Amino acid sequence: MNHSAFKFGTRAIHAGQEPDPTTGAVMTPIYQTSTYWQESPGKHKGYAYARGKNPTRSALEKCLASLENAKYGLCFSSGMGATDAVVKMLKPGDEVITGNDLYGGTYRMFTKVFANYGIKFHFIDLSNPENIIPYVNEHTKLLWVETPTNPTMQIVDIASCAAIAKTHHITFAVDNTFASPYLQNPLDLGADIVMHSVTKYLGGHSDVVMGALLTSDDKLYEQLSFIHNSCGATPGPMDSFLVLRGLKTLHLRMKAHCENGKQVALFLKDHPAIEKVYWPGFIEHPNHEIAKNQMRDFGGMISIVLKNADLHKTFDIASGFEVFTLAESLGGVESLINHPATMTHASIPKEEREKAGVVDNLLRLSVGVEDIEDILQDLKRVLG
């Protein structure tokens, strides 16, 4: 089957997956094996040892590559494992330009792990890509962008970043976790690498931790694939199976996340208990036009700043919901609420955090796919 000819939902269900050649099983089996039989040394069926390759994982890698319009996919044991592999392509003395509004774990890895290896990171405001240019020098090797950003939902213009990266021969990677491939395909806009925390929308059921890298560049794939196998942050077959299953409803779930997200954003917009709502679907959002151009819809992630709320009141509100579960993570079928300052972004120093708008009275909502009436009722009950 030539999967590339099909539309998104069909690829989410079928890409990379054929009936099992041995039994005809329609669903890709969980190949729970660490090693494979060799007829004579080196003579095998393409699989030698499961760190390098596993059929369940191979099916998933092909499916994810198809959804991002990429030639190649690599799955990792977490999103951070995937990011780690990208930075490991660099050498001491190399420099990275990235946003000042990053996922907390990415910021922590850059500053607390890789800074010790002699790699220099510039954290800058990417809402205008021209801001990149003064930081470019002959050592600049990687541009790392997240859009929409976490948690303040800033939008970075991917095509403009790609043009700058190309001019200066910088590898350009986009963390596409918040949008998912349903809403945005960075490779089509000129990015070299897409990274996903598969844990979030792709898995979609809050039961797997996984990461992925997608690229169409032969040389980058070769390097990343070497690091993947050499450093070994590879996921197991059971987790690969769970994500293959989750992906089959990605298009249906994303549609529902977007619909519910829009209703929640509109409900919160002029609410008297709310000072500010961050959601790229508002015309007033500073980069709304760019969001409209590079995304197909606006997603289910929304952040709010509570009016006149100290930490105590913010905690009370965050803990008072029934439909929204207070928890880290996002992108699952269930609605979650998170307090970034003490949870997902606690590893970023207070001063840095507040510069990026992550104040103590900010809460982040991952709007799930429950019935919208129940979601809105839950918000009304807690916020008044």
Ligand SMILES: *Cc1c(COP(=O)(O)O)cnc(C)c1O
């Ligand atoms: C969760 C997340 C990550 C890290 O992924 P893990 O699967 O938790 O390792 C990276 N970037 C973003 C935007 C995330 O939300």
